[in-house]
Amino acid sequence: MNKELSGIFDQIADLLEIQGADVFRINSYRRVARSLKDLTSDVAQVAGEGKLTDIPGVGKGQAERIKEFVESGKITVHEELLAKMPAGLPGLLEIPGMGPKKVALAWKELGVENVQGLKQVIDSGKLAELPGLGAQSVKKIAAGLAFLEKSGGRTPLGVAWPIAQDLAERVRALAGVKRVEIAGSLRRGAETIGDVDLLCESTKGKQTVAAFTRFEGVRSVLASGATKGSVTVGLAGGGELQVDLRVVPAESFGAALQYFTGSKEHNVRLRERAVKKKWKLNEYGLLEGERRVAGRTERSIYTKLKVPYVPPELREDRGEFDAEVADRLAHLVELADIRGDLHMHTVASDGRSTIEEMALASRALGYEYIAIAEHSKSSAIANGLSIERMEQHIEDIREADKRIKGLTILVSTEVDILSNGKLDYPDDLLAECDLVVASIHSGLSQERSKVTARTLAAMDNPYVTMIGHPSGRLIGKREPMDLDWEAVMARAVETRTALELNASWQRLDVKDVHARQAVDAGVMLCICTDAHHTDQLLQMYYGVVTARRGWVGQDQVLNTRPKAQLRKLLARKRP
């Protein structure tokens, strides 16, 4: 319900904006939409407890609207707006170049109600005749429309990150370039990103930008000047991704990096702090009148504003400025803390590398230990192992562990949690494993009570170490299960079961807000790649940034523990 309601609040804001309503009133609806999206408990339950106004941005009026939705499934303001305006208008705001004013104008003057209608008036030339528009504006809108269709919205973190790294490396190699940084939502480790923002310090700005726009792989050039270049690059699968490069002077590099890293909401809060000190914060620095108080480094800005330095992943206006969280922010988990990967597959089930290949690649990453976790017998599509094959596989892993030095290979399994809540292997087989990952792969669309009960039942099993990809979501492809997260967290604490933070960029499961909910509740997390090939072991990075986005500390992650301590923790739950 949270997601649906969040969408409605966003739509109310869109419609109000097109109507030309008070901008602060519009922002109030947006704020609530964002809070609802981040909310880890069920909003209906919060409403039942009478605690709606505890949600950031929810006052008396918004609480009434939420209550109305919980009780009747609709909101009067929303219904009234839709009675006045076509439902297709908010969709037009997605198009680069179209804002609320132009949407309203096209609708009122030309009767444009949706994307199809907009295309018609572009082609007929009528749009260009509207006051305030012209050939150039329409060209921009048409290009925006084409880009939207090609880009298909947001790009997953794991797709954008390697592309950005490669481009940054190529900019770094250009003459006159002193420094390059990736900014934007990519630097914050968001699970999907809109475009790539690169920042560079260069003595030859114009040439740097020109060279950037001529890079191999560039599909189209949107802008090319002395301080900014903007291009699109092709993606596997036919889509496109926009990449912006900005040239910034050294004395304001930190300010620009802070500014272009965002998030917008975080920056608004930071600027409010500057205003209270009678200063001004912008992309050129922290300024007192004309005088630059800070700006060369990001850290200097936070220090001058008397707030603890906030790592990029936490810059989402989720409470990161509170003085009492400073210590927590300073001890977040880092990639270097990870001592092993406890969920990976091999050719025995549906992986593409052997036990030995996975082990050697893991050892090269500096890990102390790994665990091989193959699919269980009911996962036929994934070539799940029968009990007999599993018995043999355990022997194979033990043999490899003896043979390969410098790394401990543990025996695990990714055992299916069946539709009835039972596990796919008997306890005596699970007891032979050093640890057990239990995952749901079927019946993901069952009702809340069922998927929750299955997860709880799996945690009650004394051999289950962790729940694998707890929500079952596939980003942009499959919705998460409708779990009662509070119940899951409570049972995880009670049974000393960990939750996986699956680091695969298609999953990132649990996601950031649930990771935070988990560690706040005292649940242990385990960041694992679920790698099916040696290359995929590197996805650990995505898991770590997602954990950081969830404010997860080093000591709250199972696989940051040295081997001996890990074994002790694993033994704790067992009979």
Place this chain on the structure above:
DNA sequence: GCCGTTTTCGGCCCGACTGTTTTCAGTCG
């Protein structure tokens, strides 16, 4: 429409770019 170490009313972030403009509105990040 929310919110409070300048409180219950009067604030609520900032600048650049672009195109269509005789002084600025709209969009974007």
